[in-house]
Amino acid sequence: MFKKFTILSLLGFLLFSCEKKPAQLSDEEYSKLTDEQKRTPEHALDGIIVADDRLELTLFASEPMMSNPTNMDIDDRGRVWIAEAYNYRTALNPRNPTRAEGDRILIMEDTDGDGVADESKVFYQGNDINAALGIAVFGDKVYVSVSPYVYVFTDADGDDVPEKKEILFEGVGGEQHDHGMHSFTFAPDGKLYFNYGNAGEGLHYADGSPILDPLSREVNNKTQPYKEGMVFRMNPDGSDVEVLGWNFRNNYEVATDSYGRMWQSDNDDDGNRSTRINYVMDYGNYGFKDEFTGADWRARRVNMEDSVYQQHWHLNDPGVVPNLLQTYAGSPTGILVYEGKLLPEEYQNQIIHSDAGPNIVRAYPVVPSGAGFDAKIINLLDGNSRDNWFRPSDVTVAPDGSLFISDWYDPGVGGHAMGDLDKGRVYRLAPKDVDYTVTKPDYSSVPSLINLLQSPNRATHFKAFMALVEKGEEAKDALEKLYTEGESRMRARAFWVLTKLPNGNDYIKTAATDTDENIRMAAIRAYRNNKMSDVSFLLEMAGDESAQVRREVALALRYKSNPEVWLKLVDSYESGDRWYLEALGIAAEGFWDDYLPKYLEASGSGWMESQDAKDIVWRSRASNTAELLGKIILSQPGRENQAFYRALDFQAPSSKNETLKALLANAPEEDQLIILRQINFDPASPDREILALAKQTAGSIADDRDFLDIVSKYGLTDQKDRLEKLVYQSDNNQHSQMAANSYASLYGMNAIKNTFADSDQAKAISSIEKFGAIDNEDMAKLLSEVYTDESKSMETRTAAMEAAKGYNSEPYLWELAKADEIPAEMLPIAQKILLSSWNGTIRAEANDKFGEDTPKSTIDLPKLLTQQGDVAKGLLISDNYCLSCHKIGEKGIDFGPGLSEIGDKLSKEGLFNAIINPSEGIGFGYETQLVKLKDGTEFTCIVNSKTENDLVVKLVATAEQKIYKLVDVESVTQLDESLMPKFPLSETELVDLVSYLETLRK
Known part of the structure; x- marks a missing residue:
């Protein structure tokens, strides 16, 4: 509902803010503060280190005026707008109270010029905007992003009360989800840009009709090539x-x-230290999932990258645009390009970015490199070393050029968890002794509009842009003067307005000959925006000396067949410039069958001697590309062929298989394993030639993982001895488990049962320990036959009882326990398993049966926060509990999020809450999924990806991906409960564990 604004009482905050700002506390002084003191607004500035001593951070607003800001904008009057999220992910945070009236959009203003907000208005409040992730103020319109909708509020009379609320887009998906629709921003070309994360499902107009691309394809996550997070304008x-x-x-x-x-x-999958910064090249694929299959980045593939970071984004795959920068662990939030003059020169015209994970605000100075860019990192603000509740959620530039930072302020971030509901801050960063002053903008005169067009504040820029376009011819001379005499970026701003005038295309042609390559790039973008069709223009620009300009020409060819321009562009390609190569690929999409033959003809019969030509073939998608890749492979045996083998995966499956079969007869022996791994094989109607080669090759495969892949793929039953050896003797626990599962699949449970009955007790126990790790009901039943058999030794029965754990095994164990069918001497072990079960229902029922208190009912968290534990003991607890599902450095199992830098991401309170209440902070992509197969089998898992034919999952406490055919899957249902159990730890053990986890930092 629409309400008249309210003015909030801020007496306590104002009394503090009116005092002279004291010097920041020293490390020693800060360490003496209690946690409660550190969390107060009075000490907010003490908790954040300003890396540049020329700059000063001030507190503009905090609780009780506001709380939990998810996003922020600043209007042309210097007022700060925030979207609050008090009602944040309520289903996943059931202990948190809610605000019945719904969340708010606030306008905060400094009316007395002291740099501190003293007035706050509620622009809008309602449950329809709960936990909105985006707010953008453009003239009399306010765009609010709250998945699955984008709303536009209109305040035509400027009284800060909207007259209407309209749906701009619907059907986005991602309701109450951090990976849903994000905020809108105004760009100098006169367009609005926006994006959503990979909880977005598509984009629809208010009437429900879908957004279509130029080829009339629906833009959603089910239409190739579109998938995961997307960028729009x-x-x-x-x-x-x-x-x-x-x-x-x-x-x-x-x-x-x-x-x-x-x-x-x-953002990366949590814990993988692969957060990135991207230059977004239009129409690019950015590699989170396999382009063709949608497979997860962990899926084994030919030419798999050497590092997790490169694997994470499929950076070795043709068709993936490179990343600009790796920023390691993080939960990245707001980003902008700072085009003001108030901050020191090294920050001007550079990217500034907030990352709530490591509690930091950074700048990323960028320089051109070929058709792409290089960048470095400069820290601006750092809360990690002092107050890791500092969770910067957005950065925005005010009209005076100062930088504002909103602060979610919480013990944790990510996984939809929320530990604090009442706090939140907004800071201002500016040179020392520079007060916050905002002059009332004048949009009536052309000279004033020219000045306002150059504002670093996007709300001001928007209004000036629109006013100048409306003035048209009246503003032309002044705009031309700015274009001729201004600084490069301000020249570009004038240029964009000039392109909107009646003779705008003439300015585009003029800009195309400018001495500044950046202006020439803008000219090509404007050519696209104005929907020009002069081919001679692009042909001329294709010969530009700048690779940056030629990149833009290539992107302008998307959806348009123009072999002459493309061939001119490809002629200047130099191997090693991946940005340029991908731009050429983007341009050729849909036209490869026309472009590639002409290119190779021009290259001559010796094209395979040119690395440039081989790169183009590697990137191509022509109907004969697979055949050409085969020729390259045969011409140059060796490791470098892996890239060309991988490129076959992006060709038509029939062409890929034909080429691989042809290579079997001629490729070197060392390539046969690659071919066997890569070629499509249907066990239901096996190709006998390929199956024979698999049998012939398997015994000589040196790498255990490759051996297991081939045995499993081809169902080879003649490798029993080596499988047994891997089960019992492998130093790699993952390989041992894989071998055990393959053994069970190939030879059946009876073969394993016989090993459990070995007359040599040591061998029987070893078999139970190794094969008992198979987590399914069949194994649970087999183990029960051992631990309930009183004729067997206590050692053997104990081993079987201890092996009976596992998400899919514990239901059978619980049924036995409920029926009192577990022998008394085995019951203590069974109780321990059931009381720390992966299954929350079993755990709760076991507590009722066995009379144990749950950890939650006995934990005094405020008391624990004051205690310091034994780090060495915490390490041992971590080894016993955490490493069964998480990786810490090189140790552990890659099932749940990595913990190597968890001390940087979560505060002490956040760590306690993650252990005590694991279901309140489940990372996206790590949710519990219940899979039901058509044969009646049910299991819980993490779903890594769903391709056209396969469901790719990780079963509980395993790193290995398991593939199920979609035709065999009845349903997949997401559950609210985390797969992480509530471990039965004492308070002392909890404190020790958290003290250890706090040490895990970069």
């Missing part, structure tokens, strides 16, 4: 929506510079 009225990039994980915001270039951050 549109006209301010919602027309001419375009999808500009896809296959991100959680691209939180998109930032544009004055030349029209796009920049983003993107």
